Amino acid sequence: MQAVTEIDSSAPPSGAIRYDWSLEEIRALFALPFNDLLFRAQSVHRASFDPNAVQVSTLLSIKTGGCPEDCAYCPQSVHHEAPVAAEKLMDVDAVVAAAKQAKQAGASRFCMGAAWRNPRGRNFERVLEMVGRVRAEGLETCATLGMLDADQSRRLKDAGLDYYNHNLDTSPEFYGEIISTRTYDERLDTLQRVREAGIRVCCGGIVGMGESRDDRASLLRQLACQSPHPESVPVNLLVRVEGTPLADQAALDPFEFVRTLAVARILMPRSHVRLSAGREAMSDECQALCFHAGANSIFYGEKLLTTPNPDAAQDKALFARLGLTAV
Numbered sequence: 355m356q357a358v359t360e361i362d363s364s365a366p367p368s369g370a371i372r373y374d375w376s377l378e379e380i381r382a383l384f385a386l387p388f389n390d391l392l393f394r395a396q397s398v399h400r401a402s403f404d405p406n407a408v409q410v411s412t413l414l415s416i417k418t419g420g421c422p423e424d425c426a427y428c429p430q431s432v433h434h435e436a437p438v439a440a441e442k443l444m445d446v447d448a449v450v451a452a453a454k455q456a457k458q459a460g461a462s463r464f465c466m467g468a469a470w471r472n473p474r475g476r477n478f479e480r481v482l483e484m485v486g487r488v489r490a491e492g493l494e495t496c497a498t499l500g501m502l503d504a505d506q507s508r509r510l511k512d513a514g515l516d517y518y519n520h521n522l523d524t525s526p527e528f529y530g531e532i533i534s535t536r537t538y539d540e541r542l543d544t545l546q547r548v549r550e551a552g553i554r555v556c557c558g559g560i561v562g563m564g565e566s567r568d569d570r571a572s573l574l575r576q577l578a579c580q581s582p583h584p585e586s587v588p589v590n591l592l593v594r595v596e597g598t599p600l601a602d603q604a605a606l607d608p609f610e611f612v613r614t615l616a617v618a619r620i621l622m623p624r625s626h627v628r629l630s631a632g633r634e635a636m637s638d639e640c641q642a643l644c645f646h647a648g649a650n651s652i653f654y655g656e657k658l659l660t661t662p663n664p665d666a667a668q669d670k671a672l673f674a675r676l677g678l679t680a681v
């Protein structure tokens with residue numbers, strides 16, 4: 355049997371930021387009794403954040419479907435039979451109109467997602483214009499466009515991009531089961547270029563894809579060993595979309611999802627941990643536990659990229675019941 359590292363769950367959080375978590379330590383956090391784990395996560399959370407404030411981002415799919423990558427979870431891949439038609443890149447004015455609406459609804463960040471392996475040519479120029487115009491509306495800007503080279507990263511920064519989302523998605527060990535058209539190292543290379551360009555990093559993953567707890571621990575270790583930590587850490591619960599290879603994947607125990615958020619909070623105490631995809635299938639009680647575990651960001655608005663999300667009225671009601679404030 356594997357030795358388990360002892361964790362003193364009554365110890366106060368040190369507040370120190372670490373980049374050297376071992377897999378053994380992370381496993382031991384996952385293995386804590388649920389109440390001890392949540393107490394630790396909540397203590398760490400309160401040391402750095404207002405526990406009742408939740409950052410709110412809105413997503414827009416600016417280029418939907420037809421993606422050449424083969425990510426097993428994704429309805430936008432050309433390799434699967436999911437019911438998502440390929441579209442062209444949106445017009446700049448339409449994106450700006452959606453950003454205005456998102457701001458009016460209470461979002462502070464606007465994230466533009468494109469189903470590309472990497473951006474190219476005139477489309478990239480158009481995205482630069484979108485970034486500048488959305489920022490001029492007084493929103494923080496985020497984009498997720500696939501792999502970037504160094505020049506593209508610098509140009510996005512110059513256009514006014516605040517955050518770049520580029521997920522590691524799962525552990526290096528499990529990655530090959532999910533994606534065959536790119537490597538983990540290619541993901542890490544783009545993250546490095548984004549950092550070097552001075553753009554803040556949004557990087558997380560997906561759970562519930564059939565990975566083991568060790569894979570979840572290993573993904574979190576990859577994230578927490580980056581220095582600095584990603585400023586935003588989206589934790590997505592797999593949305594099982596018909597036509598994708600993961601459509602019939604068994605559901606993850608919701609407590610295991612909450613544990614994953616809690617461990618992320620403990621490992622990356624100053625990062626915004628985002629309760630991302632998967633809320634549509636979650637009870638209000640489960641979401642409340644996620645916030646209690648230290649999640650302090652969500653996607654707001656009735657659609658993620660191509661799949662449904664709770665509508666704004668539902669989220670407003672939940673925030674009111676829990677005494678949470680959107681920031």
Ligand code: SAM
Nearest residue numbers: 427428468469470498500521590591592593631
């Ligand atoms: N093509 C770009 C890329 O992969 O980086 C950007 C868009 S991609 C849709 C952004 C992220 O959405 C993925 O990294 C993945 O974490 C998440 N995602 C995609 N499909 C999902 C699903 N069915 N359930 C949960 N998360 C999903």
Ligand code: DTB
Nearest residue numbers: 467498588630631658659660661
């Ligand atoms: C992230 O980690 N989750 C968001 C955002 N970054 C781009 C995307 C979730 C997509 C869920 C599936 C869909 O709606 O297509």
Ligand code: SF4
Nearest residue numbers: 421423425428431469
């Ligand atoms: Fe393409 Fe991104 Fe979907 Fe993978 S996750 S298929 S890269 S849109």
